[in-house]
Amino acid sequence: MIKKLSLIALTLVLTTSCVSKKIYTDLESKYATLRKENRKISDENADLKKELLLAQNRLSQLQRDYDDITTKRHQLQKDYDLTSTNLKNLQESYQALEKNSSSAIAENAKKNRELLAQLEAKEQALAAENSRLQKLKQDMESRSQRIAELESVIASKDAAMNKLKDAISKALTNFEGKGLTVEQRDGKVYVSMENKLLFQSGSWAVGANGKQAVKQLGSVLAENPDIAILIEGHTDSDPYNGTGQLSSNWDLSTKRATAIVEILKENSRINPENLTAAGRSEYAPIASNDTNEGKAKNRRIEVILTPKLDEISRLLND
Template sequence: MKIKYLLLAAVAFMMLHSCKVLSPKQYKALVAGRDSLQNRTTNLETELARLQGDTARLHREIADLQRNIADLQKNYNTLNKNYNATSSQVNQLSGDLQKREARLREVEDILRKRDEAANALRDKLQKALLGFQQSGLTVDIRNGKVYVSLTDKLLFPSGSIVIDEKGKQALKQLAGVMNKETDINMAVEGHTDNQRVVNLGQIKDNWDLSVLRATSVTRYLTEVEKVDPQRLTATGKGETQPIDPANTAEARARNRRIEIVLTPKLDELYNLINTK
């Protein structure tokens, strides 16, 4: 509107300062020029309003884009931080996994050696004790340990804790192998059946009987056959660990036994397990 008023004022000024009288034709031309100028002015004002609107809209869009850029930058920084943290954690876990896998391989190697040693020991004992296997002696492997099982009739007279001559011969053969295999520990376990002990003097029950028989075997191995006592332990299990649960004379006979549990020394394994 300011442009329009300025143009009209300019035309009026020119007319007032002109001393020349206009002819009708000149007047019409002047009016036509004025109208043309007004139209152009109107168009310019319309264009100006449109440009101002576009400018305001572009400013808003630029502001929105800047906010979006700021949000994206913030998200990027957060993601980058999380990525770095996750990457560090992954690297740490990967390192821990490699250590655990190496540790597992060490344990597997030691256990493999243990099983190989147990198998070799079983073979030696089976050969050394071959003559007693028909009399109730067995040798087998359970959980990496060698079990030498001797029925009570092979070692003791009925109801006795004193080893007889046949039992001493079996233990002598066993000790001959064990004195050569110094890396083997031994646990002597006494076992009974579930029949109540009667008329055995100072022996009160199956616990007493199992302990005293295990102690008798341990004493014979250490005092007579000179097995290192630091390698032996003696325990009584009573009737708590039957190998045959049947309620028959044959099952009870199998349950009355001495088991000598032979365990390879696993210092390497224990040290490895206790190492952090």
């Protein structure tokens, strides 16, 4: 493979400047596409968190509505019981007055009819509130279940990413402290490899030690087919002064990211559709470029591992 790459590099050097410009244009186009895909993944993750927050707010509102309706139902029940008691008292009075006064009987009968009408209206109102309460309860239970499913899926994804981080740390334990770090944040796993582990200055050819580290990383990724793999190349702020195919730090960072992708592709169990290469040049530093130590940290490859969100999207669209 190295001999082939050397032959290709020699051929490209010998070709005209038009061919070099075409390669640059293609790389620039690929970079723009990969950057859009990266923004899309970030936007999807933000939308999912926003949807979870909206669902939780809606559940809180439903709980407040449920409590209000329960209070109204209790009040209606009290009114109903009081009306029933009054009706019973009037009926007893009616029986007592029936023997004494026809006019009193007529008046009592009128009040009875009024009370019966009131009682019927309250019964209807109580039935309507009970129906509304039941509907709200079902809606609240449905939303609670949906939130629980979303939280379960997110927790499962976080656990899987934590397990992946541990597996990567174990596989690369011989390289940690030699320009390689592994950490988990924001639901993703970040594997950072400084250029001193991978490349010579100004080159995108991966050295033997770096190739071993990338292959060991690939052996873990092959066991996790549901993980999206973004490889980002980064440089320091020093301008690129080399000659040949490259004209800037953009070119160099993209070439280095692509070189890592090519090594990972050698593992036939890694789906190429999960791989994305991107060059970030000097524009995503993690340290100050004012010192040599900071520049060394900025010259790096970052492998960003993100769980696929198909299951969460399905729950949100149901």
